[in-house]
Amino acid sequence: MTARRVSALALAALLFSFLLTSCSLFEQGRELLTEGNIKKAGQVAGVVRKTFADITEEEEYYIGRSVAALILSRYKVYNDPALNAYVNLLGNAVAAYSDRPEIYGGWRFLVLNTSEINALAAPGGFVFITRGLIRQCRDEEMLAAVLAHEIGHVAAKHGLKSIKKARLVEAFKMLGQEAAKKYTPQELSRLTIVFEDVLGDIAGSLIERGYDRKYEYEADTLSVKYALATGYHPGGLSDFLKSLAAQEGQTQAAGWFKTHPAAKDRLARVENRIKRIRDLPVRDSIRLNRFKRNYKG
Amino acid sequence: MKRNTITVIMGCVLLAAALFAAQTYAVKVRTSALRSGPKFFASSLLNVKTGDGLLLLKREADWLQVKAPGGQVGWIHVSAVEPKKIDILAWNKSTKNQASATEVAMAAKGFNKQVESSYRARNKNISFVWVDKMARMAVGRAQLEAFLRQGRLGEFRGVK
Numbered sequence: 001m002t003a004r005r006v007s008a009l010a011l012a013a014l015l016f017s018f019l020l021t022s023c024s025l026f027e028q029g030r031e032l033l034t035e036g037n038i039k040k041a042g043q044v045a046g047v048v049r050k051t052f053a054d055i056t057e058e059e060e061y062y063i064g065r066s067v068a069a070l071i072l073s074r075y076k077v078y079n080d081p082a083l084n085a086y087v088n089l090l091g092n093a094v095a096a097y098s099d100r101p102e103i104y105g106g107w108r109f110l111v112l113n114t115s116e117i118n119a120l121a122a123p124g125g126f127v128f129i130t131r132g133l134i135r136q137c138r139d140e141e142m143l144a145a146v147l148a149h150e151i152g153h154v155a156a157k158h159g160l161k162s163i164k165k166a167r168l169v170e171a172f173k174m175l176g177q178e179a180a181k182k183y184t185p186q187e188l189s190r191l192t193i194v195f196e197d198v199l200g201d202i203a204g205s206l207i208e209r210g211y212d213r214k215y216e217y218e219a220d221t222l223s224v225k226y227a228l229a230t231g232y233h234p235g236g237l238s239d240f241l242k243s244l245a246a247q248e249g250q251t252q253a254a255g256w257f258k259t260h261p262a263a264k265d266r267l268a269r270v271e272n273r274i275k276r277i278r279d280l281p282v283r284d285s286i287r288l289n290r291f292k293r294n295y296k297g
Numbered sequence: 298m299k300r301n302t303i304t305v306i307m308g309c310v311l312l313a314a315a316l317f318a319a320q321t322y323a324v325k326v327r328t329s330a331l332r333s334g335p336k337f338f339a340s341s342l343l344n345v346k347t348g349d350g351l352l353l354l355k356r357e358a359d360w361l362q363v364k365a366p367g368g369q370v371g372w373i374h375v376s377a378v379e380p381k382k383i384d385i386l387a388w389n390k391s392t393k394n395q396a397s398a399t400e401v402a403m404a405a406k407g408f409n410k411q412v413e414s415s416y417r418a419r420n421k422n423i424s425f426v427w428v429d430k431m432a433r434m435a436v437g438r439a440q441l442e443a444f445l446r447q448g449r450l451g452e453f454r455g456v457k
Binding site for chain 1: 326374377411412415422423427431435445447
C-alpha cells in the first residue's frame with residue numbers, strides 16, 4: 001500500500017468516526033438511568049410541560065375514564081346491547097375518517113337512558129349520546145353528524161383545553177418534582193387532589209356550562225368534514241339543528257339547549273358551509289333502512 | 298487515488314446526511330398496526346404498541362410509510378405516532394431500551410392507573426363499572442369493514 005493510499009484511508013476513517021460521533025446528536029440529552037438523573041430529568045419534564053398539548057395520550061385516557069365515570073354518575077345507561085353495538089359501529093366508522101382515528105384506548109360510544117336531548121364526549125374518546133337525542137334523528141346521516149360533532153370535540157381536545165391553565169401549571173410542577181417509579185402515599189394524595197380539580201374543570205364545561213361558543217362552531221365544522229370524509233351527506237347536521245331550532249324556547253333549557261349556542265345560529269353557519277361543497281354524497285336508502293332496523297324509537 | 302478518496306468522502310457525507318435527515322417516531326397509542334397500504338382496511342403486517350420506534354420512509358397525506366426495527370415496512374396513520382429521537386445506529390437493538398432518562402421519568406409519572414386507583418378510593422360513590430364495560434366494547438376491524446361496506450361508506454362507497 002502506498003503512503004498516499006494509507007493517508008487517504010486514514011483520512012476517510014477519521015471522517016467516518018467523526019460522523020458516527022456526530023450522529024449521537026440524535027441522542028442529545030440522553031443520560032444513564034441513575035436515580036439522580038431520573039430526578040433531574042423529572043425536574044426537566046416539569047419545566048418542559050406547560051400546556052394542554054403536553055398531556056400525554058395515556059394521561060388523556062385516564063382523565064377521560066374518570067370524566068366518563070362522572071357523566072355516568074349523572075345519567076343511567078340505556079342497556080340495549082343491539083343499539084349500543086350499532087352506535088359503536090357508526091361512531092367508529094366516522095372516527096376512522098376523522099383527524100384522530102387512532103386514540104390511546106380506542107373510541108367508545110354509549111347510549112344514556114334519558115329523554116333529555118344531549119351528547120357528551122370525554123377526553124380519550126368516551127362518547128355518550130342520550131336516547132332523547134337519538135329520537136330526534138330520522139336517519140343514519142343525522143346520527144352520524146351528531147357523533148361526528150362529538151368526535152370533533154375529542155379530536156380538537158376541547159375537553160383538555162377547558163382545564164384551567166393555573167391547574168395545569170400546578171399539576172406539571174408536581175409531576176416534575178416527584179421522583180419516578182411509584183408515588184409515595186403523600187405524593188399520591190396531593191396529585192389525586194389536583195386530578196380531582198382537573199376532572200372538575202372538564203366536567204363543569206361538559207355538563208354544566210358548555211364549551212366556549214368557538215369550540216362548538218369548530219365541532220360543527222369538523223362534523224361536516226368527518227361526515228363527508230366517511231361518505232355521509234353532511235346535511236345530517238343541518239337536519240338535526242333544524243329539529244332543535246324548532247324546539248328552542250318550547251322546552252326547559254337542559255342538555256344541549258343549555259350547553260350549546262342557539263341552534264338557529266349554528267344552522268346558518270352549517271348551511272353556508274354545505275352550500276360550498278360541490279360533490280355531495282347520496283343519502284343511500286340502505287343506511288336509512290339500517291337505522292330503522294337498529295332504532296325502533 | 299484522488300478519485301478513491303473523493304468517493305469515500307462523498308459516501309461518508311451522504312451517510313451522515315441520511316442519518317441526520319432520518320425522521321423517527323414512537324407509537325403513542327396502546328396498540329396499532331403497520332398496514333400494507335395507506336388506508337385503514339389495508340391488511341395488517343405487524344402489530345405495534347406504545348413506545349415502539351419507527352423510522353419514516355415517506356409520507357402520503359396523513360399516512361406514514363415506516364420501517365420497524367425488525368426491517369418490516371408498512372403504513373401507519375399519523376395520529377398513532379409522535380416524533381421521537383431514536384439512535385439509528387443502534388436500530389437493531391430493541392428501541393424500547395433506548396428511552397432517555399427524561400422519557401422514563403415521564404412514563405412513570407403523570408395521571409396514570411395509580412392516580413385513578415387513588416381517585417376511586419377517595420370517591421367510592423363514583424362507579425367505574427360501565428367505564429370498564431365500555432373499555433371492553435371494542436369494535437373489530439372486520440366488523441367495522443362489514444358495516445362500512447354494507448352502508449357503502451368510506452373506501453367502499455359506490456360499491457354495490
